[in-house]
Amino acid sequence: MKKHPLYVALLFMGIISAQDLETFFLKTNVFLETHVKNGKVGYGAIHEDQSTLDEILRIAKDISIETSDAKNYQAFWINAYNIATIKGIIDNYPTKSPLDNKGFFDKTKYSLGGKHITLNDIENKLLRAKFKDARFHFVLVCGAVGCPPLINKAYLPNILNSQLDTQTKKALNGNFLKVNTKKKKVEVSEIMKWYKEDFTMDGMTEIDFINKYRTEQIPDNYKLGYFTYNWSLNKQ
Structure with a gap:
């Protein structure tokens, strides 16, 4: 039988001996390929058949990775966060927003990686606190537009x-x-307001951080503001 290309990649990496972790990455990959399009999630189809989602969560339950194994650790917990978020939406489906469900981020717990934890625990205690990498905010997806x-x-x-x-x-x-050249102003997602300390480490300003990754640079003299976060569900 022909192997999935992701399987071959994992084999080359030497992860194949860690059977549960390998299986978690493989099944998460196939699940996301099936149910995510243009950044939006097909919650309706997942709700109708939850078997694959539940299987991924069962596999993730007892996986144990040390922080010293940084890349495996980070990749596991980023995927675990995104999968658990989908599970939280499905458990409350239909819903218009994750915020419509009390305790979605700070009360509801999931059994993942040998822990019983909330989404906030994953983001703030297991990732942000240990690695100080602001890029996490661009891969942890909270279920909102x-x-x-x-x-x-x-x-x-x-x-x-x-x-x-x-x-x-x-x-x-x-x-x-959003950049307004006439007013010399840039408005950014409220994520950069809520987690300002992550974007201003080592004496960096928010605009400094933006310019590290932006093709068209923002002048230093532009005023920084924030636009309102859209908490509507990121559904297809």
């Missing part, structure tokens, strides 16, 4: 840095910000 778009592939350890860069560049060269 205002989030960066969900890609239809799994995040993988051997290409994770490239994937993080790609998604950050897409956001900062796309609708994550």
Whole structure:
């Protein structure tokens, strides 16, 4: 039987011996390829048949990765966050927004990676606190239109840095910000307001961070503002 190309990639990486992690990445990849299009999720189809989603969550339940294995750790928890978010939406489906469901981010717990944790725990305790990488904000997708778009592939350890860069560049060269040259003003997603400390590390300004990834540079003298976050469901 012909092997899925992702299987071959994982075999080359030497991850194939970690059977559960390999299976998690493979099944997450196929699931996202099937149900995500142009950053939007086909929640209706997933709700009708939840078997693959539940299988992925069962596999993820007991996977254990140390922070010292940084790329595997980060790739696992980014995917786990995105899959758990979809599970949270499905458990409350139909819904118009993740915020319509009380405790969606800070109360509802998932059994993942040998832990019983919330979405906020994954984002803030397992990723942000340990790695200080603002690019996480462009790959953790909270189920809303205002989030960066969900890609239809799994995040993988051997290409994770490239994937993080790609998604950050897409956001900062796309609708994550609005530039008004006449008023010398740039408005950005409220994500950059809520997590300002992540975008201003090491003496960097928000505009400095933006310009690291933006093709058309924002002048230093532009005024920075924030536009209202769109919490509508990111459904197809």
